[in-house]
Amino acid sequence: MPMSRLEKKANEAKDKKAALGTDIDLETYEPESEDYGEVEALDMLPQEVQQAALNAGVSLSGESSGNYFQLGQSAVHKETSAEGIELIDIGTALKKHDYLKDYFWKLVPIDTDKYTADVGRHPPAGYFIRAKPGTKTVFPLKTCLYMGGKNQRQRVHNVVIAEEGSDLHIITGCTTPSHAGRGLHLGVSEVYVKKGAHVSFTMVHNWGEDVEVRPRGASYVEEGGSISENYITLTPVKSLQAFPTATLAGEGAVASFNTIMYSRRGNIDIGNQTILQAPHTSAESISRVVSTGGEIINRGRMVGKVPEIRAHVECVGLILTEKGRIYSIPELDGWCGGLDMSHEAAVGKISQDELEYLMARGLSADEATSVIVRGFLDVEIKGLPPALKDEINNITKLEDIYGAS
């Protein structure tokens, strides 16, 4: 599709409200951001930026297969040390690779809503990652999307292509300095998993209390491929709404979603859906959400289009305080006979038996609550390399997050 037609569609959708989430007035955010230039090495970034990245689970030291760092709209640093991996900014990639037009805006329609339209109507910023056929990365590619200025509107468009038989692990930390104040993050991510490829895609949102977030993600998995998508938010955000879609298009493809949300205040509407449209595909969506005052809508949707598929949704929530809301919505949509779809959902409080059990071993009520909440959020995420697991464990073990009561 020529760009002009994309532009036309984007323009037409510029006021189109999103299907889910509170509506945001885009005009109240600055349309442009300053140019931050480039840095040669990540340790040349200001200390405050490095610390914010670390808080979002992206340690800039330590082993990685590559790094990408975006400040506002500027790709200030990108490098890759792994053979067979390309990691560049999307603007450069579009100029360099003509084939990219077959991937760009193909999974997420540009006219989905005014947020995708806004991303599409401005010069693209974001990362392009491609693993050549058969490339196996062990260490994660670490990427960080950092929003620095007040009233900033950050627009990101990422494209990931895992070619046949490749393994790719990506962790993206989305973050802002503590004093940044009001901001809006719009992020489009399109992930292509080719035949027999395996991708883990982990997003950690660590925003400020006055930041609104509207990611729009989709992935497409071919025969024998797998994707593991993980979404983690442990710090307060004004509002976050995301509902990424995975399409299992080839026989035997597998999708696994893990969602971990902790909300003290603010409004989170998070979920995911998987379209199972090829035989012997399977999908699992597991979410663990905790509210100590915030509102969380927790969605998990499976669409079974053909027989011989398996899908399971698990939406489990804990409300630890008198106020707070968790609305769990597991949805199963079967289009034929011969499929196997199931769900379980629960919203509740911490069990008294569990509290007493730990207190009998000498833990105070608060300590016992922390241990139980930490365990509750400690989802065993399959398919991740140990280095990435360690990163995630560090995030979910930050003691200050669990000042529960």
Next chain:
Amino acid sequence: MLSTIAGIPRYEVMGGSIIFKGEDVTQMPMHERAKLGLGIAFQHPPTIRGLKVKDMVTLCNPKADVEKILKDMDFEDFAEREVNKGFSGGEVKRSEMVQLLAQEPDFVMLDEPDSGVDLENIKVIGRAINVITQKDLKPRLRTKSGMIITHFGHILDYMSTDKAHVMIEGTVVCSGSPVEILEQIKANGYEGCVECLCPA
């Protein structure tokens, strides 16, 4: 009764008081009683999702030699398992013993440690109770003690006890040598105790 002494909040003391180490603990919160040295093995403990056995042992006592305790209880294979998740009856009991071995309470309470457990596990559990209550030391050197509730007495073949009490409807009706009392109960049942107290 054990739950009340341990301080489980839903049990209320209607009369009398609980004195432990010379201190009135009747109103003391549960975890403070545990810190003071009261320990309890649960008969049906809950699963703690996401908490590994080895981490639970450290929570019981940060200074505990986790590896040694797990090895002694032949529980090393469970170190990475979630506490009580999918455990059999015997495994639950061993898990409880592992935690108490770490906690090192001065007074340990065990509710039917031999119920629903095979012979092999009863041996291991009996051995653990002897360690917790310092049966390897000379009596005058011991500083720890405990109380076991048992209906069948199988555990007594694998551990040593000093005194037995028979409790019927909340009242201690008989006290004496554990071996003697158990033999009487085996021969005459608990009805024998009732008859003994209220001869026709």
